[in-house]
Amino acid sequence: MAPERPRRRDARENAEKLRAAALEAFLATGLDAPLEAIARVAGVQVGTLYNHFGTREGLIDAVMPEVVAGRLQAVADAALARGTARDRLDTFVRLVVDLLEGEPALSDAIMQRYPEAGVLGDVCERNTGIVRELVRDAHRSGELSDSFSADDVISLIWLGGAAGRATPAHPGWRRVIDRAMASAWTAAGDSAPAL
Amino acid sequence: MAPERPRRRDARENAEKLRAAALEAFLATGLDAPLEAIARVAGVQVGTLYNHFGTREGLIDAVMPEVVAGRLQAVADAALARGTARDRLDTFVRLVVDLLEGEPALSDAIMQRYPEAGVLGDVCERNTGIVRELVRDAHRSGELSDSFSADDVISLIWLGGAAGRATPAHPGWRRVIDRAMASAWTAAGDSAPAL
DNA sequence: AATTAAATTGAGGCTGTCTCAAATTAAGCT
DNA sequence: AGCTTAATTTGAGACAGCCTCAATTTAATT
Numbered sequence: 001m002a003p004e005r006p007r008r009r010d011a012r013e014n015a016e017k018l019r020a021a022a023l024e025a026f027l028a029t030g031l032d033a034p035l036e037a038i039a040r041v042a043g044v045q046v047g048t049l050y051n052h053f054g055t056r057e058g059l060i061d062a063v064m065p066e067v068v069a070g071r072l073q074a075v076a077d078a079a080l081a082r083g084t085a086r087d088r089l090d091t092f093v094r095l096v097v098d099l100l101e102g103e104p105a106l107s108d109a110i111m112q113r114y115p116e117a118g119v120l121g122d123v124c125e126r127n128t129g130i131v132r133e134l135v136r137d138a139h140r141s142g143e144l145s146d147s148f149s150a151d152d153v154i155s156l157i158w159l160g161g162a163a164g165r166a167t168p169a170h171p172g173w174r175r176v177i178d179r180a181m182a183s184a185w186t187a188a189g190d191s192a193p194a195l
Numbered sequence: 196m197a198p199e200r201p202r203r204r205d206a207r208e209n210a211e212k213l214r215a216a217a218l219e220a221f222l223a224t225g226l227d228a229p230l231e232a233i234a235r236v237a238g239v240q241v242g243t244l245y246n247h248f249g250t251r252e253g254l255i256d257a258v259m260p261e262v263v264a265g266r267l268q269a270v271a272d273a274a275l276a277r278g279t280a281r282d283r284l285d286t287f288v289r290l291v292v293d294l295l296e297g298e299p300a301l302s303d304a305i306m307q308r309y310p311e312a313g314v315l316g317d318v319c320e321r322n323t324g325i326v327r328e329l330v331r332d333a334h335r336s337g338e339l340s341d342s343f344s345a346d347d348v349i350s351l352i353w354l355g356g357a358a359g360r361a362t363p364a365h366p367g368w369r370r371v372i373d374r375a376m377a378s379a380w381t382a383a384g385d386s387a388p389a390l
Numbered sequence: 391a392a393t394t395a396a397a398t399t400g401a402g403g404c405t406g407t408c409t410c411a412a413a414t415t416a417a418g419c420t
Numbered sequence: 421a422g423c424t425t426a427a428t429t430t431g432a433g434a435c436a437g438c439c440t441c442a443a444t445t446t447a448a449t450t
Contacts, residue, residue, distance in 0.1 A: 008447055011397055034437065045399055050439065052397095111361060152374070155367030162361035162368070163354055166306060172350030173357070176375050179347070183378030203416055206428055229406060240430055245408065247428095 003053065003062070015052045017042040023063045030104035030165065031060055031114055057116040065123045068109050071099055072127050079134070086143035086185060089134040089153070093181055096127075096157055100164040101174065111161035128154050148184040156180055198253065210247045212237040218258045225299035225360065226255055226309055252311035260318045263304050266294055267322050274329070281338035281380060284329040284348070288376055291322075291352055295359040296369065306356035323349050343379040351375055 006012045021041035025033035035056060039046045053059040079092035100107045107113075109120055110127070131153050138144035156177060163173040201207045216236035220228035230251060234241045248254040274287035294301045302308075304315055305322070326348050333339035351372060358368040 006397080008396055010447070014397085035439090036437065046439080047400070047441085048398055056438090111365065112363060115363060148374075151367055152370055155365060156371045158365045159354065159358055159368045159371050162357045162365075165361070166357035168307060168310060170306065170350060170353045170357075172346055173354045175347055176351045176354050176372075179343075179378055180371050180375035183374055201428080203427055205416065209429085230408090231406065241406095241408080242410085242431075243429055251407085 003058065006052070011052075014042065014044050014048055018044065018049055018052060018059070019063050022059050023067070026060070026064060026105045027067070027103065031056075031064070031108035031117075035059070055116065057114050057118075060114055060117040061119040064105065064109060064117070065119045068106065068120060069123045069126075071103075071106065072096070072123070072130075075099065076130050084143065085134070085137040085141040089131075089138045089144065090181065092130065092134055093153060093157065094178075097160040097174070097177055100157075100160040104165060107161035107164035111158050111165070113165075127157075131157070143185055145184055145186050152184075153181075198248065198257065201247070206247075209237065209239050209243055213239065213244055213247060213254070214258050217254050218262070221255070221259060221300045222262070222298065226251075226259070226303035226312075230254070250311065252309050252313075255309055255312040256314040259300065259304060259312070260314045263301065263315065264318045264321075266298075266301065267291075267318070267325075270294065271325050279338065280329070280332040280336040284326075284333045284339065285376065287325065287329055288348060288352065289373075292355040292369070292372055295352075295355040299360060302356035302359035306353050306360070308360075322352075326352070338380055340379055340381050347379075348376075 006015060018038065021038045022033075025038050025041070035049055036046055038059075039049045042049070049059065053062055075092060075095040078095055079088045082088045082091050096110075100110060109124055112121060112124065115121065128150075132150040135144060135148075135150040135153055139146065160173075160177050163170075163177070201210060213233065216233045217228075220233050220236070230244055231241055233254075234244045237244070244254065248257055270287060270290040273290055274283045277283045277286050291305075295305060304319055307316060307319065310316065323345075327345045330339060330343075330345040330348055334341065355368075355372050358365075358372070
């Protein structure tokens, strides 16, 4: 299952060119970018692409996990720098959804549009881990309503992914997501920011 | 632009068979159902389909408006039977989203996935008209928060459409949508139903 | 330089969209 | 009933995708 490192130098170079082209294409238009175009940009035939990566999912797994992990790490870092559990969770969700709004590939990744891309799936899994922690803390501090579960937050983020990929785009969705999240806090620590 | 009624009987029959097949396919799998399959079921070549309807959007316009109008009418009727402005709006939204959950074609219609299907677009436009009325009433009665606009409700419904079409499906999205809607009411007339 | 294994090619099969010249066929007229 | 004509259907063909594989090319090794 794991792709072996090519023995020949030209093959290694081709793989590298394919990775570069794939990354560019995926980030530009999403994980459903045509493989033929990727091969063309890499200066190679599609057959070569399939030789190296087997399937679209293989190619996705070869280039996306690193990028997605980086993005999520940055978001987690920014969130964890906040002072309260509520602020941490709120910041995390807001920044992740910001990502989904601008990057189709991120949406595809988060909503597991290609479930066979297991490595990418694992990276996104870590994301839900972070959410669970942040939710646990926000529950303990009493800021997050008990009726709002970690699964709810995960669903909310997934929904952002679905919206980010839907065409034609309907800009209003962001407000709805923000509102759903805003409704999650208890009256206690509430300073509801106006939408 | 308007498709003329065929002069020959066989042509009229073919058009009818095509409409029937299209309706079935659209309802089963969404407005992106393959036109080849529709033609095959109708016992005709694709060329004939294009002769009659010109484009996919033409075919959509030929079969969907009636169905969608019917569904929305039923929902509107059920909603208007309710006793309070809040209940009317709430019921309307809930029932529309129920529709989106089960019928891919409805999602495609509501989110205007094929903007060129103008007749269908008009039908859905009426939908937003209803929303605006219900929202106006709910604002006047003081039950709906002022910060929640008709556009917000429309976006919320659109979001349901996007979620209903996204694959692989993530069942949790419904709760998020319901929650967003639940957060729209003022404390005044509130008997928040537990999620 | 010859051998061998690795890698690439590009054509071909598949599904799908959409078009159009040629062949077919229903309708209307005598 | 046959003839004519105009309406309609056909099916092949051009195009974009996905994916495969036998034949060929090419880098590495001896």
